[in-house]
Amino acid sequence: MANAISEPGKAPASLLGQAIKEAVFTGLLTFGLFLLYIGFKTDQDISNALIIYGRPGLLAIFVGIAAVGRFLMVLFVHPWAKARKDARAEVPVHDIEKSPSLFHKHFLKIALVALLLYPPVIVSIYGFQGSLKFVDNFGIQILIYVMLAWGLNIVVGLAGLLDLGYVAFYAVGAYSYALLSSHFGLSFWLLLPISGILAAFWGMILGFPVLRLRGDYLAIVTLAFGEIIRLVLINWTDVTQGTFGVSSIPKATLFGIPFDASPGGFAKMFGLPMSSAYYKIFLFYLILALCMVTAYVTIRLRRMPIGRAWEALREDEIACRSLGINTVTTKLTAFSIGAMFGGFAGSFFAARQGFVSPESFVFMESAVILAIVVLGGMGSLTGIAVAAIVMTGGTELLREMEFLKHIFGPDFTPELYRMLIFGLAMVIVMILKPRGFVGSREPSAFLKEKKAVSGSFTKEGHG
Amino acid sequence: MASVDTSMTSKDTILKVEHLSMRFGGLMAINDFSFEAKRGEITALIGPNGAGKTTVFNCITGFYKPTMGMISLHQKSGKEYLLERLPDFMITREAKVARTFQNIRLFSGLTVLENLLVAQHNKLMKASGYTILGLLGSPLYKREAKKAIETAAHWLERADLIDRADDPAGDLPYGAQRRLEIARAMCTGPELLCLDEPAAGLNPKESLALNTLLRSIRDEGTSLLLIEHDMSVVMEISDHVVVLEYGQKISDGTPDHVKNDPKVIAAYLGVDDEEVTEVIAEVESLDGGAKA
Ligand SMILES: Nc1ncnc2c1ncn2[C@@H]1O[C@H](COP(=O)(O)OP(=O)(O)OP(=O)(O)O)[C@@H](O)[C@H]1O
Ligand SMILES: [Mg+2]
Numbered sequence: 234m235a236n237a238i239s240e241p242g243k244a245p246a247s248l249l250g251q252a253i254k255e256a257v258f259t260g261l262l263t264f265g266l267f268l269l270y271i272g273f274k275t276d277q278d279i280s281n282a283l284i285i286y287g288r289p290g291l292l293a294i295f296v297g298i299a300a301v302g303r304f305l306m307v308l309f310v311h312p313w314a315k316a317r318k319d320a321r322a323e324v325p326v327h328d329i330e331k332s333p334s335l336f337h338k339h340f341l342k343i344a345l346v347a348l349l350l351y352p353p354v355i356v357s358i359y360g361f362q363g364s365l366k367f368v369d370n371f372g373i374q375i376l377i378y379v380m381l382a383w384g385l386n387i388v389v390g391l392a393g394l395l396d397l398g399y400v401a402f403y404a405v406g407a408y409s410y411a412l413l414s415s416h417f418g419l420s421f422w423l424l425l426p427i428s429g430i431l432a433a434f435w436g437m438i439l440g441f442p443v444l445r446l447r448g449d450y451l452a453i454v455t456l457a458f459g460e461i462i463r464l465v466l467i468n469w470t471d472v473t474q475g476t477f478g479v480s481s482i483p484k485a486t487l488f489g490i491p492f493d494a495s496p497g498g499f500a501k502m503f504g505l506p507m508s509s510a511y512y513k514i515f516l517f518y519l520i521l522a523l524c525m526v527t528a529y530v531t532i533r534l535r536r537m538p539i540g541r542a543w544e545a546l547r548e549d550e551i552a553c554r555s556l557g558i559n560t561v562t563t564k565l566t567a568f569s570i571g572a573m574f575g576g577f578a579g580s581f582f583a584a585r586q587g588f589v590s591p592e593s594f595v596f597m598e599s600a601v602i603l604a605i606v607v608l609g610g611m612g613s614l615t616g617i618a619v620a621a622i623v624m625t626g627g628t629e630l631l632r633e634m635e636f637l638k639h640i641f642g643p644d645f646t647p648e649l650y651r652m653l654i655f656g657l658a659m660v661i662v663m664i665l666k667p668r669g670f671v672g673s674r675e676p677s678a679f680l681k682e683k684k685a686v687s688g689s690f691t692k693e694g695h696g
Numbered sequence: 697m698a699s700v701d702t703s704m705t706s707k708d709t710i711l712k713v714e715h716l717s718m719r720f721g722g723l724m725a726i727n728d729f730s731f732e733a734k735r736g737e738i739t740a741l742i743g744p745n746g747a748g749k750t751t752v753f754n755c756i757t758g759f760y761k762p763t764m765g766m767i768s769l770h771q772k773s774g775k776e777y778l779l780e781r782l783p784d785f786m787i788t789r790e791a792k793v794a795r796t797f798q799n800i801r802l803f804s805g806l807t808v809l810e811n812l813l814v815a816q817h818n819k820l821m822k823a824s825g826y827t828i829l830g831l832l833g834s835p836l837y838k839r840e841a842k843k844a845i846e847t848a849a850h851w852l853e854r855a856d857l858i859d860r861a862d863d864p865a866g867d868l869p870y871g872a873q874r875r876l877e878i879a880r881a882m883c884t885g886p887e888l889l890c891l892d893e894p895a896a897g898l899n900p901k902e903s904l905a906l907n908t909l910l911r912s913i914r915d916e917g918t919s920l921l922l923i924e925h926d927m928s929v930v931m932e933i934s935d936h937v938v939v940l941e942y943g944q945k946i947s948d949g950t951p952d953h954v955k956n957d958p959k960v961i962a963a964y965l966g967v968d969d970e971e972v973t974e975v976i977a978e979v980e981s982l983d984g985g986a987k988a
Contacts, residue, residue, distance in 0.1 A: 530831075538813075538820035539827045541806075545814040548803035555757065555795050556815045556884055557788030566827075676807045680849060680861040684807075690866035691805030 252307040260300035376520040379621040382605040384574030390611035392567035393547025395452040398459025402432040402572035404594035406579020411479040421485035432576025436569035466591040478590025485584040610669025710735040716765035727943040738920040743940035758784030794886035804866025812848035815883035851879040871902040
């Protein structure tokens with residue numbers, strides 16, 4: 234092919250021609266695909282009659298983006314990617330694997346320091362009231378997902394058990410805190426471990442019958458379990474108040490100091506002006522601490538015999554049995570420890586929202602958490618944290634993108650396209666990095682030198 | 697536990713298989729098969745493709761539950777286990793029978809060293825107080841973990857894999873993977889080691905090294921049960937050979953005895969039953985010729 238030998242940057246006429254041709258073709262294809270979805274909008278008028286009106290402008294924008302995108306892709310991105318690939322082919326593969334940069338090595342420590350400094354920095358820039366959005370929407374929201382994904386990582390990433398109903402344990406934790414604190418007035422610090430234990434207990438109950446199943450069957454049954462828990466929450470109205478949810482759940486306290494306007498409250502006690510930001514900042518540090526506990530336990534467990542057995546189970550279950558490993562109890566521990574962290578996160582969620590309803594525990598949540606684990610690279614804490622930031626931070630960011638309204642017109646609500654963009658991002662990442670952001674795994678023990686194991690050797694598990 | 701009195705059987709038998717039958721639907725893969733393996737010996741189980749050798753292994757190691765028959769294992773300590781009644785992982789953990797697989801089953805994403813540490817799971821699990829003491833940093837666990845690495849290093853030396861200890865198991869060449877699987881099985885501390893075609897796919901040099909390794913394992917007190925197609929390996933190292941064809945035993949004895957058994961020759965040459973007598977005659981005339 235002519236463009237195969239052409240230098241990048243200097244596009245010969247044939248490449249330009251090809252780019253134009255492909256752009257026109259892409260434009261036509263987009264027109265065909267989106268004609269009915271975007272080009273027409275159906276609505277009801279006052280008398281409930283169906284009305285259809287066209288949106289040629291919006292359709293033109295979509296077609297234009299696709300055509301121009303393809304044009305730029307063929308003309309610039311492809312030659313650049315090819316040049317990069319050629320350059321990389323010259324470097325021996327092993328060197329890339331063996332020399333992680335200083336930043337890479339200490340990533341978790343650097344990230345921890347940055348997170349500890351995050352609230353003060355934000356407050357000093359935006360003031361207490363202005364910091365709310367950043368600490369709550371970007372900080373706490375992302376960290377909850379980091380924690381959930383790290384919890385699920387034990388089940389999916391380490392033990393290789395595909396769990397599609399993880400959100401059930403999140404729900405168990407949230408409702409445990411919501412109900413026990415509303416009815417019995419127990420404190421957050423007592424209920425946090427209790428919620429975790431209850432979730433772990435449910436993990437066991439589910440695990441016993443289910444863990445004999447493998448692969449697809451396990452995935453379907455866990456999915457069903459997640460839905461059952463949600464339906465119980467909806468229909469057991471005497472206890473859970475059904476779809477209305479449990480409201481006015483007591484807040485968490487800082488070792489007995491409540492965050493309210495009372496004389497003994499946090500603000501009065503320290504002589505600070507009233508603000509809801511203190512509670513948010515407190516919650517930020519709380520979820521950060523919970524995340525750190527999750528990470529610490531996961532890292533320690535990986536170096537324990539049980540952690541190694543989990544990974545071995547993911548690699549080959551039959552070989553595990555031939556080595557005298559009781560696979561049922563090994564799976565059960567993975568399942569219940571993963572569930573326990575889900576329970577912790579759930580009780581934190583309830584304390585933060587002050588309100589829980591079955592709405593928050595739909596299958597979509599399980600899917601998002603699983604997507605974060607897969608996107609991050611199964612088993613890698615760093616990769617999963619990055620994926621959580623990209624996925625949750627990304628959706629929060631979409632809410633902020635007011636300027637898109639100027640392009641697509643005032644009717645355009647970026648949040649509605651969240652899932653579309655989400656899916657697109659996942660497809661792109663999976664094409665570029667099929668093993669997730671961090672595809673390699675760190676060995677749990679070494680004899681002479683620690684070498685990362687390339688993702689091409691690890692398996693995803695069969696159930 | 698399925699431990700019973702041992703007085704019935706002779707002391708030097710480690711494995712006794714009696715009237716073993718295994719049926720898959722309409723196929724009788726093993727039919728009334730009995731044999732014994734002696735302690736401190738290498739017993740070879742040979743036979744043409746599809747004879748049922750792997751099935752016998754799967755019955756012994758609990759991966760299949762036999763349709764009929766009894767498999768008893770006699771430990772040095774005098775304990776006896778009825779293997780057909782134990783779940784597979786207990787056979788390795790309690791009865792101390794380890795195995796390898798015909799199509800290698802390594803943890804390819806774990807390093808070579810990690811593979812050997814997983815094999816010491818039960819020992820380490822106890823030492824770590826079922827993880828709880830280990831998480832709290834108990835010195836006992838630290839000591840045991842160090843010992844486990846030493847055990848692993850010992851077997852890596854023996855299997856000539858020490859230089860690859862920190863590489864992923866999936867990255868090893870085929871012959872090294874076979875050796876690693878044997879080293880991994882040995883890390884469980886077995887009394888009986890069952891190897892399913894350990895020499896398959898090895899070059900002559902590797903095959904020779906394997907013979908040395910297996911002999912040394914035997915001399916250190918672990919009994920071996922070996923499935924093998926490579927006759928040079930079988931005749932070289934085994935003390936006792938059992939021949940299986942269509943799920944039935946056709947010969948049993950020393951390598952020399954089996955080698956000259958006309959039924960075995962017929963089975964390997966693929967001769968019909970009626971022709972066996974002819975083959976016997978031929979063999980006899982050949983023997984006569986050799987003596988003359
Ligand atoms: N799980 C199973 N289900 C049905 N049939 C089986 C099963 N396992 C083995 N068989 C059948 O039992 C017979 C014996 O198989 P087996 O694998 O034990 O032979 P083998 O002696 O190990 O042969 P090879 O030398 O090729 O390894 C074969 O006919 C096989 O198809
Ligand atoms: Mg076989």
